[in-house]
Structure formats: structure tokens, C-alpha cells
Amino acid sequence: MRGLGTMTRTELMLFLREPVTVIFTLALPLMVLYVLNGVFGSDAAAGGGGDGDFIVYRGFDAADWYTPAYVALAAAGFAFIALPAHMVEYRESGVLRRFQASGVPRGAALGSQTVVALVISTVGAALLLAAALLFAGASSPQDVGLFVAAYGVAAVAITMMGVLLGTLLPTARAAQAVGLLLWFVALFLSGSGPPPEVLPEGLRTIGDWLPITPIVRLLQEPWLTGDWLVRESLVAVGIAAVSGAVAWVAYRWE
Amino acid sequence: MTPVIAVEHIAKRYGDLQAVADVSFDVQEGEIFGLLGPNGAGKTTTVECVQGLRHPDEGRVWVLGLDPRNQAGALRTRIGSQLQESSLPQRMRVAEALALFSAFQPDGPPWRTVMDQWGLTEKARASFGSLSGGQRQRLLVALALVNDPQVVFLDEMTTGLDPAARRATWALVEQIRARGTTVVLVTHFMDEAMRLCDRLAVVDHGTVVASGTPTELVDAHTDGVTVTFTGPEQNAELAEALRRVPGVADVERAGPQYSVRGGPTVVAPVCAAIVDHGLAPPDLDVRRPSLEDVYLRLVSGDES
Numbered sequence: 241m242r243g244l245g246t247m248t249r250t251e252l253m254l255f256l257r258e259p260v261t262v263i264f265t266l267a268l269p270l271m272v273l274y275v276l277n278g279v280f281g282s283d284a285a286a287g288g289g290g291d292g293d294f295i296v297y298r299g300f301d302a303a304d305w306y307t308p309a310y311v312a313l314a315a316a317g318f319a320f321i322a323l324p325a326h327m328v329e330y331r332e333s334g335v336l337r338r339f340q341a342s343g344v345p346r347g348a349a350l351g352s353q354t355v356v357a358l359v360i361s362t363v364g365a366a367l368l369l370a371a372a373l374l375f376a377g378a379s380s381p382q383d384v385g386l387f388v389a390a391y392g393v394a395a396v397a398i399t400m401m402g403v404l405l406g407t408l409l410p411t412a413r414a415a416q417a418v419g420l421l422l423w424f425v426a427l428f429l430s431g432s433g434p435p436p437e438v439l440p441e442g443l444r445t446i447g448d449w450l451p452i453t454p455i456v457r458l459l460q461e462p463w464l465t466g467d468w469l470v471r472e473s474l475v476a477v478g479i480a481a482v483s484g485a486v487a488w489v490a491y492r493w494e
Numbered sequence: 495m496t497p498v499i500a501v502e503h504i505a506k507r508y509g510d511l512q513a514v515a516d517v518s519f520d521v522q523e524g525e526i527f528g529l530l531g532p533n534g535a536g537k538t539t540t541v542e543c544v545q546g547l548r549h550p551d552e553g554r555v556w557v558l559g560l561d562p563r564n565q566a567g568a569l570r571t572r573i574g575s576q577l578q579e580s581s582l583p584q585r586m587r588v589a590e591a592l593a594l595f596s597a598f599q600p601d602g603p604p605w606r607t608v609m610d611q612w613g614l615t616e617k618a619r620a621s622f623g624s625l626s627g628g629q630r631q632r633l634l635v636a637l638a639l640v641n642d643p644q645v646v647f648l649d650e651m652t653t654g655l656d657p658a659a660r661r662a663t664w665a666l667v668e669q670i671r672a673r674g675t676t677v678v679l680v681t682h683f684m685d686e687a688m689r690l691c692d693r694l695a696v697v698d699h700g701t702v703v704a705s706g707t708p709t710e711l712v713d714a715h716t717d718g719v720t721v722t723f724t725g726p727e728q729n730a731e732l733a734e735a736l737r738r739v740p741g742v743a744d745v746e747r748a749g750p751q752y753s754v755r756g757g758p759t760v761v762a763p764v765c766a767a768i769v770d771h772g773l774a775p776p777d778l779d780v781r782r783p784s785l786e787d788v789y790l791r792l793v794s795g796d797e798s
Contacts, residue, residue: 242597242600243594243598246593247594250594338577341577342595
């Protein structure tokens with residue numbers, strides 16, 4: 241599409257000129273990795289090993305269980321918190337009106353935000369994976385190719401949810417509050433924070449219905465077993481398609 | 495000649511607010527046409543309807559032979575727009591902004607040429623947030639012209655500028671017209687409208703209350719010129735002579751203070767009559783009604 245490339249490049253440059261956002265975006269996943277690994281990490285797999293103990297992490301090593309889940313969290317950190325606030329701020333401050341009046345097509349405005357978010361999430365994910373493999377004792381994925389494919393689907397789905405938030409939320413303040421809330425809910429209930437096995441039944445059910453949960457599982461499976469979760473991948477594609485379509489229809493310039 | 499813009503009885507309502515009730519006007523090619531009115535009169539909504547950024551509830555709009563309602567895309571390549579209450583990202587640089595906006599307008603001149611034309615080259619690497627008010631307007635005008643448009647819409651472009659920057663911005667507007675581009679100027683400043691506009695429409699409460707050239711408006715809606723001076727305390731003959739000057743409507747005298755009211759051509763003969771009576775009053779003053787008087791008469795002052 242005409243202008244999409246220029247717009248994406250410009251948006252990336254603008255992002256890099258915001259040092260606080262850059263640091264937040266890249267440091268958040270590393271911090272999460274460090275803290276959660278400290279809390280839940282190492283050999284909790286057997287839950288103590290005594291009689292009546294339940295198995296957590298489905299019996300896998302904690303670092304292996306968490307690393308792919310954090311990839312989803314890292315992407316969500318940008319897509320749920322930074323991206324909607326940025327999009328809403330553009331709308332509130334009149335930048336979008338300026339774009340609209342100058343003939344910027346909706347596809348370029350939405351597309352550039354999507355591509356920039358994907359690029360940033362991917363850089364964050366790469367950093368996170370490097371740190372997990374080098375310092376947190378994670379073993380490499382069972383099937384690298386399937387994991388990369390799962391990442392592609394997951395990143396698009398998570399980013400499109402963020403784009404949808406940025407389209408629907410009315411103010412930058414609301415965007416920040418809602419984004420943070422959603423990110424913490426995702427952290428605690430999707431299987432990327434406390435092991436799902438230790439959650440009370442009610443919370444576990446909520447977790448099962450969060451859109452982020454199938455995405456986390458989709459990323460974990462190729463890493464842990466080398467398998468591809470067909471149902472979860474279809475759900476993720478569905479989330480991406482529905483979020484994108486609703487954002488497209490509901491997009492407002494002011 | 496077919497007008498460049500034809501607006502026929504448009505109306506637009508937001509909920510309970512009737513922003514535009516009934517607005518019609520034509521804009522001819524190559525002129526600077528002004529929409530003058532107080533804040534909230536419906537000027538901005540009107541130009542937004544004309545640009546296809548909003549759609550009127552009633553009435554019809556034609557711009558360059560296109561219908562903004564369903565030909566907004568085609569229209570966008572032929573008009574330029576400097577919007578009120580629009581902005582650029584604070585950290586976007588001047589050159590970046592021009593490159594970005596021209597990327598969506600492939601038929602326009604190279605953006606570096608536009609940057610040069612508008613004296614922005616030395617600010618190429620400056621961020622939008624670091625520009626002064628006048629420099630921002632210069633950039634926004636340049637952005638409105640990256641597609642070499644036939645019509646440019648300028649909305650409240652001097653609000654918040656200091657007097658020097660306002661004058662510099664006026665020069666920009668005249669520069670745009672000198673290129674042959676038709677300009678639609680939205681303003682609530684009388685001096686700006688008087689100085690720049692070839693024709694204008696005064697808008698209040700969503701309707702056009704008067705339109706014409708600035709001179710036509712002044713002639714039609716004011717009581718004419720007033721000449722005041724201090725003369726002799728008792729001189730009935732002078733007062734009588736002044737009354738006889740063709741075009742004089744009224745002579746008032748309060749002690750030595752004379753006040754002569756009449757049409758726009760009475761100034762010279764009135765002065766001649768004063769000189770004929772051997773007077774050269776040092777405080778002689780001519781007050782010509784301005785657009786401001788028209789405005790104050792036509793526009794209801796809700797804001798006082």
C-alpha cells in the first residue's frame with residue numbers, strides 16, 4: 241500500500257526516540273523473567289515430591305515451561321500497555337485528524353502501528369529468549385520451526401488485540417489503566433505466572449477463557465513437546481481476524 | 495465561471511447542538527474566501543463538511559466538481575488542509591513530516607522542494623515539538639501543499655500566535671494565492687479577514703448572516719464615515735455649510751466638538767469646507783467603519 245512503508249519507518253524512528261518506552265518495552269520481559277524465575281523457578285516440577293502433592297508445569301522444568309509463556313507476556317506488554325496508549329494519544333492530540341485530512345488511508349494508519357508493534361515485540365522476544373537460554377537455564381525448544389511458526393501466529397494475535405484496544409478505548413488514561421489491568425490478568429491467569437495447577441478452580445476457569453491463554457499454550461507446546469496445537473492455533477488466528485476486523489470497522493480518526 | 499466550491503444549504507447537528515443550521519456560499523477560482531464568525535458559529539464544521547471529513551445532515555456540497563460525501567479519496571489528492579486542533583507527533587522532525595505526507599500524495603512536487611519553498615530547510619532536523627508557533631504554522635502550511643492542491647483550507651491558523659508571527663503567516667497565505675491556489679480561510683479575527691480576504695461570509699449560530707467583499711460588507715452594514723474636529727463654539731454657518739456637502743447625512747455639534755457623518759466619499763469635501771472657513775483643526779480625525787463594526791452589529795455577542 242502506498243505510503244505504508246514510509247509511515248512504518250517513521251513510526252519506528254519515533255518509537256526509538258522515546259527512551260523511556262524503549263527501555264520499558266525491552267526491560268519488562270527481562271524483569272518478568274528474572275522475578276518469576278526467582279519465585280516459581282527451578283525444580284518445582286514435582287511440587288515437593290511428597291505423597292498427595294500435585295504435579296505442576298505438567299511435569300516440565302519450570303524454566304522450559306515459562307520461557308515460551310514469557311514470550312507471549314512480552315508481546316502483550318507492548319501490545320496491551322504501550323500500543324493502545326500510543327494510538328489513543330494520536331487520536332486525542334489530533335495527529336489522526338491531520339493524517340486523515342492529508343489522505344492517509346486507514347490501512348496505512350492501522351497497518352503501520354501493527355507492523356511497528358510486531359517488530360518491537362519480536363526484538364523483545366529475541367532478547368528474552370537469549371536471556372532465558374543463556375542465564376535462566378532453559379533448554380532449547382523441541383521443535384524450533386514449529387515454535388517460530390507459533391510465535392508468528394501468537395504475535396499477530398496479541399498485537400491485533402492491542403490494535404483493537406487502541407481503537408476502542410476512549411482516552412489515553414483509560415488505555416493505560418485497561419492495558420495494565422489486562423496485562424496483569426494475563427500474567428496471573430494465563431499460565432505464564434503462577435502454575436495453573438495451583439490456581440483455585442474459579443480462577444483457573446477464568447484463565448481458560450482468556451484470549452491470551454490459548455496463545456500461551458500454542459507457544460509452549462512446540463517448545464515442550466514439539467507438537468502443534470491445532471485448536472489453539474485456530475483460536476489465535478480467529479482472535480487476530482476478529483480483532484483486526486472490528487478495529488478496521490470501528491476505527492475513528494477523532 | 496463555475497465556482498471551485500459550491501455549498502448549498504448545508505446543516506449539521508451533533509446531538510442537541512445544531513452546529514450548522516443553513517450555510518450556503520460559492521468560492522471562485524484563485525480567490526481568498528473567508529469564513530468569519532465567533533467561536534462555535536459553525537465555521538469549522540462547515541469546512542470539514544466541504545472537505546469530506548464530516549457529512550452534512552442536509553444540503554449539498556461540490557468541490558472541484560466532486561461530491562465530498564462519496565468522492566473524498568479523489569478530492570483529498572486535489573485539496574490541502576491545515577486543520578484546527580490537529581497536531582503532529584512531538585518528536586517527528588520537519589523533514590520526516592514532509593517525506594511522510596508526500597508519500598501519500600505521489601503526484602505532488604518533491605518534498606524537498608516544498609521544504610525549500612517554505613523556508614524550512616534549515617529546520618529540517620528540528621522536531622515538531624521544538625518549533626515556535628509561527629514555524630509550526632509554516633510546516634502545517636507546507637504539509638497542506640505537498641500535493642500541489644487546487645484549493646487549500648486554512649482553519650484558525652493565527653490563533654495563539656504573537657503579532658509578528660501572525661503577520662508572517664499572513665504573508666504565507668498571500669504567497670499561496672500568488673501560486674494560483676484558491677484559499678478558504680476560517681478566522682475569528684476581523685483584521686485578518688479584512689487584510690486577506692477577497693470575499694467573505696460572516697457566520698453566526700450556524701447561518702450566514704452576511705457575505706460579500708469586505709468593502710461591500712462595510713458599506714452595507716454600517717452608518718458610514720465620521721469626521722470629527724474641534725471648531726468655533728458659535729458658528730452656525732459652518733454647520734450649515736457642512737450639512738450642504740453632498741453625501742453628508744448628519745452634523746452634530748456639542749459645544750466646539752463637531753461630528754460629521756456621511757458616505758465613504760464625503761471626507762475630502764468636508765475637509766475642503768472646513769478649510770474654506772479658515773480652519774485647520776489639529777485634532778481632525780476620520781473614523782472609517784471597519785469590518786469589526788459590521789461584525790459587532792451582525793454577530794450576537796453571547797460571549798460578553
